[in-house]
Amino acid sequence: TSSPLVARNVPVAGAKTIYVATSGGRIHAFAPNGYLRWEADLGQLARPCRQLDGYGVTGTPAIDPETRALYAADPFGRLHALDLATGAERAGWPVRVVSDYTHEHVFGGLLRVGRHVYVPTASFCDQRMEARLVRVSLDTGETSAWLPVPFALGGGGGMWGFAGAAYSVRRGSLFVATGNAFRGGANVGRRFKEWAGYGEQLVELS
Numbered sequence: 001t002s003s004p005l006v007a008r009n010v011p012v013a014g015a016k017t018i019y020v021a022t023s024g025g026r027i028h029a030f031a032p033n034g035y036l037r038w039e040a041d042l043g044q045l046a047r048p049c050r051q052l053d054g055y056g057v058t059g060t061p062a063i064d065p066e067t068r069a070l071y072a073a074d075p076f077g078r079l080h081a082l083d084l085a086t087g088a089e090r091a092g093w094p095v096r097v098v099s100d101y102t103h104e105h106v107f108g109g110l111l112r113v114g115r116h117v118y119v120p121t122a123s124f125c126d127q128r129m130e131a132r133l134v135r136v137s138l139d140t141g142e143t144s145a146w147l148p149v150p151f152a153l154g155g156g157g158g159m160w161g162f163a164g165a166a167y168s169v170r171r172g173s174l175f176v177a178t179g180n181a182f183r184g185g186a187n188v189g190r191r192f193k194e195w196a197g198y199g200e201q202l203v204e205l206s
Contacts, residue, residue: 001052001162002060002109010068011037011085019063019070025056027072029087038087045075045101049125059164060109062117067138071110071117077101079110079119079136095141097121103129108164113174115139118165120176122158128182131158133165133174133205146205148176148198154184157199174205 025044061072077098081090108120132145148157158179181199
């Protein structure tokens with residue numbers, strides 16, 4: 001489900017490296033001629049629902065040319081920082097971005113803006129959970145999150161799109177598309193709406 005990425009001047013000036021992440025949980029770094037430069041195994045989570053053939057690195061990773069690192073979310077709720085040239089984990093990483101990884105998964109692609117990476121989450125099998133867009137500092141590893149539909153409104157609002165969040169340079173904004181809200185909290189009975197909170201909406205964020 002993830003898209004290939006290309007880094008220039010890696011591992012040396014004038015060279016290129018292509019990165020491919022798989023639902024098997026592996027990240028492969030190839031030279032343009034197909035030579036395997038390195039491989040990292042971030043693990044795979046087995047789930048009863050068969051949306052995918054196992055869950056590994058579902059969301060497309062993000063490249064940061066300044067730190068020369070590839071940021072990728074594993075199926076156990078952790079964000080890794082892998083050296084572009086060697087695949088070695090950077091000191092202080094991985095960072096936890098999902099606490100309940102049995103219900104919440106990173107389906108969407110990661111987005112790097114400045115010194116932060118944005119990580120969108122959604123549910124397995126449309127199970128009830130609180131989706132989040134997690135902001136991770138590349139300098140400190142600190143995290144903060146925006147919840148489209150909190151449990152007080154039923155939870156949900158998963159960001160399923162494989163492209164993840166989008167960034168507008170002109171507006172200085174992030175854009176995300178969210179999924180449905182669930183029944184729960186104040187969102188029950190005749191008042192139930194699948195678009196409760198920021199569910200089923202295109203949302204602009206600072």
